[in-house]
Amino acid sequence: MNMAPDTHSKTARRPARRIAVEEGFTLPEIWTAARRVLGGHLGEEPGEAFVFGLTAPAPRSGRAGPPPWLAVLTDLDDRRLADMDASGIDLQLLLLASPGVQIFDAGEARELAMLANDRLASAIARHPTRFAGLAAIPPQDPVFAAAELERAVRTLGLRGAVINSHTGGEYLDGERFEPILDTAERLDVPIYIHPRAPSPAMVAPYLDQGLVGAIWGYAVEVGLHALRLIFSGTLDRHPRLRLVIGHMGEGIPFFLDRIDTHHGYGGGWGHRSRPLQRRPSEYFREHFCITTSGMNWAPALRLAIDTLGIERVLFAADYPFEDTKAAVERISAFALSDSERAAIEADNASRVFRLPAVACPDIPGSRAESQDTATDGRA
């Protein structure tokens, strides 16, 4: 497939390489297990099937067969590569779709996590220039999760871990999760905190007006999770822990100044929080990177870059849950210098996830081919 550089958008500007870092997949085995665990809560939409967990609203249909989207989410070969080519994505950083293995009991979660990681590593071995991935780990068993993270990184070549926010209502500032954070810190790999529906202790007011999912509840859930890691002092205990959150920082960049102000008020006018070694925004800027998944929208991107710095913002499309072509069109239309564009669309991802920097001349439709001819579009 000989792909012209700008088929994805007439206004597109093309970096040498485009990496998307929050791209979903699952295994048929995990879908089947989720269907069994979620039971009547599992409808035909992935929002219910894979994200809402046990807090899902009642399903709209009771049909028994696999839903049509399953083929998209489980493909790690031709169909996915064709979609990547069509939308102009050189490399996907793959994450087991939310809620990962976090809805299963610990024993099943351990088995499914290992299966997912092995299967992901195989897909990467088949397509080493097109895929990289993060490990699925079961926080239900923190010691095993830490060991599986180490195996996934050292043996399988995965680039960190994805954790789909709360596990049974608990957040990573809980003491029992320390082995996971210790190991991520020691291996110097990031943990990507991906959304799921708000935790059981706060989900109720989001359910009845349809606000539980990506439309609002996901950001509420992960925004809280990230701030808990700062305000609990967890990052004081883990000064080298690296974290990634999607959806343009789940709202935190917009509030970064207000958060600092009110932490500065300390026990005075307004709230009580523990003393920290630094301002909250310093933890956020130094420990977190954010991705543009589902939020490739100019006003929010502008704020994120201005607030965090270009080196902290990574492109993501959130395939197949969002429209990847639209995401590429939007990031391409956003005014950036060549070096800024390279940072957001590839170089930051390569640095944060230590991705191989090679081009991919042997892959049909690869950017190594279109790179030269794209020069005009990048002026």
Next chain:
Amino acid sequence: MNMAPDTHSKTARRPARRIAVEEGFTLPEIWTAARRVLGGHLGEEPGEAFVFGLTAPAPRSGRAGPPPWLAVLTDLDDRRLADMDASGIDLQLLLLASPGVQIFDAGEARELAMLANDRLASAIARHPTRFAGLAAIPPQDPVFAAAELERAVRTLGLRGAVINSHTGGEYLDGERFEPILDTAERLDVPIYIHPRAPSPAMVAPYLDQGLVGAIWGYAVEVGLHALRLIFSGTLDRHPRLRLVIGHMGEGIPFFLDRIDTHHGYGGGWGHRSRPLQRRPSEYFREHFCITTSGMNWAPALRLAIDTLGIERVLFAADYPFEDTKAAVERISAFALSDSERAAIEADNASRVFRLPAVACPDIPGSRAESQDTATDGRA
């Protein structure tokens, strides 16, 4: 007091008039009643005393006397006017401090709301060019609340109502609150949805790491409230209802595009919400104005103006909970044309709340005096 135009900031640009629209007050009687109702939950900080309600953490001190901040919050004369003069505020739109009368039983709430409104009207009568106000109403008794809103507007000259988000865990999309919305719509006055701590059904995960208040929980609470009004179809039933929210829109402007996208996905990939007559962002842009209270921060202000339009953004300082001088310095340093500055700092407020447009030559330290000499600073 002869106030030089730029004493509040060397870089300040001075509009002809500066109005702040989310400025707090309370009555000693309401503080006493809150102390009785909240009991051991009432500490020395207003964050606990007036905002956290029954979900407050344990108080830090058990002392019995009135706290020092009470004098600031209850003053509606010289002390407040001196603070306004010192920080460059011509007119405060006053709101009974959160959680208003919403923590009391209906009978007491009715009495205290009327008392607060009468007392507020008296203060405005004493200082008609410096104060305007919104009515406190008890949503616990919606029929009374609607009648009190009408009395406050028609008889007392108040400019709308303030409602401190949830009442007993219920939001304004609940059917029983229809009389309030009907009346606000009929009178064509706005309802200001002001924060309080997240509702009981979702507050738990915000309590243990000190995130319940202005630092994060308030935005979570009001952001949800505003979206519930859109997604419940409430605004389809009330096409002329006007709403105001503070803190730069409580995060909604940052997510406006994502909200539209996922509503567009409808019952498909992700969530289920009811059909609406328009896109969610259209309801937000047409029904809501936002204020800069506690968020006079350039990146967020830029996003809000770009996203909503200059006519939807109103200056607020959130006196005395925030640093009013700092708020004025920040808005003054923000690059705006003279007409944009006039819109944000005064004209939008005058339009939204139908404030008197008169200057105030008889008030010592008034801007009518400094207006002329400020011309240089506005170049």
